[in-house]
Amino acid sequence: MRTTVLGIIGSFIIMPVYGQHFVKGKIIDSENAVMPMVNVAFLNQSDSTLVTGAVSDSCGIYSTSLDGGSYIIRYSYLGYETLYKNILVNADITLPIARMELSQTELEGVEITAYRKPFKLNRDGITADVPNTILAKQTTLNDLLCKIPGIQQRGDAIEVIGKGIPTYYINGREVTDQTELNNLAIDQIQSVRLMTNPDVRYHSEQRAVIEIKTKRLGEGLAFNVSGNLLQGNHFSQNYRMNGSYNYKNWDFFFSYNYDRGKKDSDLDIYQQTQSDTIWNLTNLSQKQIFNESHAYTGGVSYHFSPESEVGLKYEGKYSEGNTSSNETLSMIPDKGVSTFIKNLSDVSDKSVSNHFNLYYINDWKNGWKMNVFGDYLHKTDRSRGNIREWESDDAETSMDYHRKADWDLFAAKFSLSYETEKAGTFSLGYDFSHTSGTDYIEYIRALNNGRTRNTELKNSLYLSYDYTWNNLSLGAGLRYEHIRSDLRETNDSKSQNQTYHNFLPSVSLSYNTESLQQSLTYSIHTERPPFGVMNDNAVYTDRFTYQKGNLYLKQALTHDLNYMLFYKFLFFNLNYTCTHNPLVTAFYSMPGNSAVTVSYMDNFDKLHNLTGMINLQYPVKWWIPSLTLTCMKTFFDYPGPDGSMLKSGRPLMILNFNNSFTLPSGFLLSADFNYGSRGYYQLYESKSYTSLNLSLKKSFLDDRLQLSLDGYDLFNKNKIRSAARLNDIIMNSIGKEDTRKVGFTVTYRFRTERTMNNRSAAENEMSRLNMSE
Template sequence: VITKIPSVYADNGKYNVYGKGEALIFVNGKRLIDYEELSRLSSKDISSIVLDNNPGAGYDATVKAVIHIKTVKKVGDGLSGNVSAMYQQAHYASTTDGVNINWRKGGLDIFGSLFYSFTQTYQKQSDTKETWKNGDTWNMQNEIKILGKNTASISPKLGINYSFNDKHTVGISYSLTHSPNNKINIIQSQDVKQNGQPLQTILYDDDTRRKNKPTHLNNIYYRGKIGRWDIAFDNDIIASHTKSIQNIKQESEKSGKQNVNSTNNEDNTMVASKLVVSHPIGRGKMDVGGEFIYTDRQQKYVNEQNIIASTDDHIEESKYAGFISYSTPLGKAQIRAGMRYEHTVSDYYEKDVWVAGQSRSYDKLFPNASISFPIGKSNINVGYTMKTRRPSYRELSSNMQYDDAFTYESGNPLLRPEMIHDITMSASYRWIYMNVSFQHVTDAITNTVEMLDEADTPINVMSTTNRSSLNKYSATLSLTPRIGIWSPRLAMSLMGQNLKIPYRGGTKKLNNPLLFASLHNTVSLPDNYLLSADVITHTYGNNNIVMMKPSWQINIGLVKNIKLWTIQLQGMDIFRTARNSFIIYGTSLRYNKWNYSDSQAVKLSISYRFNPTNSKYKGTGAGNDEKSRLSL
C-alpha cells in the first residue's frame, strides 16, 4: 500500500521519497523504528495514508518527508491480537513468525509482541576496477559471492497504556531487538594486471561476524489537555552494543598467504525528551515545543597485523532545539509557517583525548512555510523549507575498513552537516498527481574515492567529503484511475543533479538524470481474491558519484481473505532481471560493478486476527532522527 503513494518507493526495506530521501513513518502518531511492524499491519485496518513533503518545525531539521498512517478506530474490551507467519524461498530459505497480543479493560491497555526471523541471503557480483598511478594502468577483475548465513533475530516488546479520562493518558513501553550472531562470508577471486600484463591472482575468504548484544528501547509518554492547551511529552532511552569480527584469508602465487584480522566494537547510548504544547489562536493552531537529545558513541577498531591503523573514537553530542509553528485557513487557502532553532555541541575524542579540530558547535535557524489552495477541482501546494543532513556516526568514524588489497573504506571525522534549501510544488486533480522539487545544498556531503599516496600499489580509499554546493531536482507524475475491477497506477519520477568531480587529472560531469517508472496493477476478483502485477524499472543515470545501470523487474501476487484469515502468495522478480549494477568514478578510479542480489523469490504469508482492536498507546518518541544516525 505504501509504495502506491505517489513519489514513494521501497529500497532495501526502507521507504524513500523521490528528491527527499528516506521518509519517517508514523502509525497513529507513533514513529516506527522497526519496519517489520509494517508487515504486521493489515491493509484492511488502514483508514488513511498522508505524505508530508514539507515537514514543519516540530520535526528534526534533518527530516525531509513524513508518511502518516492512520488505522481504523476500534473499540472493545478483552483479549485481542494477531498471529502471522512468512516463508520466503529465494536462493536460500528465510522465515519470519510472530504474535501480537493486546488486553484492554476500560482505560487500561496491556500489550506485547514477540517476533522471530531467520534470514539467509545470497549475492553474486562481478566487477572491474581500472585505476591509474605513476603513469601505470592497473586492472582488477573480481568474481565475488556473498553469503549471509544464519542471520537470526528476536524482537520482544511489552507496554502499558492507561487513559484516566479523555484528557489525560500515560504509557510506557520497552522493546528489545537481539541478533546474536550474524554471519557474512565473502568469497572473491581477483585477477590483477599492470599495463595489460597479468601480474597475479589473489584469492580472498572474508568471514565477518557481528556478535550483537540486545538493543534496548524505552519510551515513556504523557498526553494531556488542560483547558484549551494540548500537551505531548515523550522520553526515549536507547542502548546498544555491536562487536564485529572480520577475518580475511588472502593468498596469491606472488605474495603468498596473508591474514587480515580485525575487531570493531561500537557502544551507543541515547537519551531524548520532547515537549510540544498546542493552543488554538483565531481560526488556526499554534504549536510550541522543545527537544533535548544526548548521544554517546564509542568505537574501537583494532587490526592485529597493523596493515590498517587501529583507532579509538568517542563522540559525545548534545542537541537543544526549540520551535514554533502556526497553521490557519485563509479564505479557501491553508497556510502553515514555522521556525526551528537548534544548538548542537559535538565533542570528538581520540584515545580519550579531546580533539579540537574534529569537535563542532552549531547554532542554526530552520524556517519553513507552505500554502495550499484550490483551483477549480484541483489542489495546489507550494512550500519552502530549510533542512540539514548530519553525517552519520559511521561516516564520522576515523577507522579504515579493509575490502581487498587495492580498496579500503574510511569515515571522515572532519565532515560538516550539509544545509538544504528546498522548494517543492505539488498539484492534484482527481486521479492525477504531480510534484516538482528543487534543492540547493551547501556543504553537500558526497562520496569520494581518493588514491592513498603513501602506498606503493594503487590503493583507493572510499569515503565522504563536503563540497561547496550542489543543486538537485526531481519531478513526479502519478496516474491512478479506477476502471471497474482494475486499479492501475502509473508513476514516473525524474531525479537529477549538477555534480562535477576531479577525474584522471581533469573533471567529469555526473549530470545524467535518472528516470524511475512503475506500473502497479490490482484486480479485485470474486470470493475476496485480489490479484496484483507490478512492473518496476529505472534507466541509466547519476546519483552522487555513481552511474546507475538500467534495471527492471516484474512482481505478481494473489491475496485471499477468509473471514479473519489473510493468505498472500507473491512471486518477486519472476524473470530474475533486477540488478543493482553501477559504475563508480573516483579521482583515479573507474569501478564497474554487475550485481545480482537474490531478488527472485516466492513468498507465502499467512496471518490470523482475533477480536481485532488497536492499542491506545500514543507515544511518538523523541530524538527520532538521531536513532537513524546511530544506524540501529
C-alpha cells in the same frame, strides 16, 4: 387600501424570519483538510426531533437559520465517526471548527464493490486512509507503502524517490528502531501520511517523513498471528504475533517477531586507476548472508479520556548473523607484474538493543493540545572476522579482527499548540537529545587502530503558526538548533569539536477545493554525517581496498522547495533542492601506493537536484491501475583527472505501474511493474533495471483469515549497476541481491471485543437518541 392589506400580509409572512438567527460553521478532518458533502442535522434538544439540515460545500462550510434555543448538531459522513455537539442559539453565530475522525470500525463481512479514493492532499503532504480501501488488503507494511505515489522498494529498503530513506513516526512518536515497524499489523493502521518536505515540527535532518496513525480497538482481546515462508536461492521464514487487551481505560499490548533467513549478495567491480601506472582491477565477490533475530515489544497505556492518555512502551531486539564471502581479485598494471588473489572471509556479528519510551498526549477540546515524549535507547554491536588470502604463488596469509560499538541515546520532546476559532493555530515545541558512544576496532592490517569516542548534544526550539481561510491555508515556522559534537581518538589523542547554530525556517501555502488541491512549501534541512564514519580508522578490506573514516566531516545544509497538485485522478509533484556541503561517498588512490583505493565520505561544494513526478490513478470497475512516472536531474560538479571538473549527466527516469484486480470469489490480484532508466545521481551513474511483482490474496471467515501468495522480481532483472569517475579512478559495479523470491503468508486475526465505551462530549445526547457508537 389594497396596498395596506398586502403590506400586512407580507409582514406576517416575513415575521418568522426576523425571529431566526444565522448559524454557520466549518468541518475538517483529522489532517486539517476541509470536508465537503458532510451531512449536518440540527436536532431539538428536548425530544431529539429533526429541525433542519445542511450539507457542507466544497470548502467544508455549512449554514442554516434557526429559531433561538438549544440544539444538538449531528455531523455524519461515510467512513467517519458520527460527531455530536450541543449549541445555544440566541444570536447570529459562527460555530467552532468541527473535526471529524476516521471510523475505528471496519465493515467486516461486507464486500466493498465501490472504489473509495484512498489518497488526499493537504499542506503537509499525501495522506492515505487505510480502512475499507485497497490498502487494507495488503500483507505487509512495505506492500502498503509502495502503493503510495512517490514511494518504492529497492532490495529490502523502502525509499522516497529523490529523498532517500524516510523517517517514521507512529502516533506522533519517532520510530528509533525498525523493530516497531516489523511488528506492526496492517489492520492496526488507520492512516499513513507521506511528507516530502517536513516543516519545523520535525527534526531538521528528516527530509522525508512517513507518519502512521493506529487504531484503538474495542474492549476485549485482539490477537493476530502471521507466518511468512519465502523461497529464493535460499529459504527464509518470518513469524509474527501481535496481541492487545483493552479494558475500560486500560490498554495492554505486546508483539513478538522471529525472523530467520539466508540470502546471496554478489558484487562485481571493474576499476581502472590512471596514475603513474595504469592499474586494472577486477574484483568478483560472492557473499552469503545469514541472519536470525528476535524482536519483542510490550507496553501499557491509560486513557483519561478519548483524547488524553499516558503510556509506557518497551522494545527489544536480539540478532546475530554470519557473512561468508568468496572474492577473486586480479590486478593487472600496464607495466610490471600482475597479481592474482583469492580471498575468503568469515564474519560473525551480534547486536542487542533496548528501547524505553514514555509518552503523554492530551487534547483539552478547548483548542489546547500537548504531547510529551521521552526515550532511552541502548545498543551494542559486536563482530569478529577472519580473512584468508592466497596469492598466485599459493602463499597464504590469515588475520583476525574484532570490532565493538556501544551507544546510548537520551531524547525528549515537548509540543504545545493552541487552535483559536478565528486567528489560526499557534504551536511551540522543544527537542532534546544526547547521544554518546564508543567505536573500537582491533585490526592487524588497519592503518589506524583505536577507540573513537563520540558525544553529541542537541537542543532544538521551534515556533509555528497555521491559518485557514475558506480554501486557503497558510503555515510558517522557525526552528533553532544548537548542536555540540565532540569526537576523540583515545589512542593518538586526536580530537574534533564542532558547534552549530542553525536557524531553519519553513513556509507553506495550500489551496483546496473539492476537485483541485495544491500546496507549495519551502524549508531548510540539515544532514549530519553518520556516527559510524566519524572516526580516524582506516580498515583493511582486501589487498587493494581500504575503508577510511573522516573526523572532519561537516553538516550539509539543504534548501527544499516543493509543489504538489491533486486534480481528480491526477497527482503532480515538482521538487527542487540545493545542498551546501553535501555528504558524498567518494574514493581516491592511496598516495605512495596508487594500486590501493581508499573509500571514504567527504563534503563537496554544492549539489542541485530537480525532481518531477506525475501519478495517474483511475479505477475501471474491477481494475485499479496506478501509473507513476518520475524524472530526476542532478546538477553536480566534481573533480576528474588532471585537475579537470566533471558534471553529472543525463536525468534518471523511474516508472512504477501498480495494478489491483478484484476477481470473482473475493480474490485480489496485484501486479506491480517497476523500471529505472540509466541516469545520474550525485557522481554515480545508475544503469537501467526492471522488476515485476505479483500477488494473489484471498480472505476467509469475515476477513479473519487471509492467505497471500507473492512473487517478487519474477524475471530476476532488479540488479543494481552503476558507474563513477572521480579524480584518477574509473569504477564500474554490478550488484545482485537475492530478489527473485516466492512467498506464502498466512494471517489470522482473533478478536473477542466489545464496543468501546463512548466518552465523548456527546455521550448524554447519544443516550437520549438511543444510539451507540
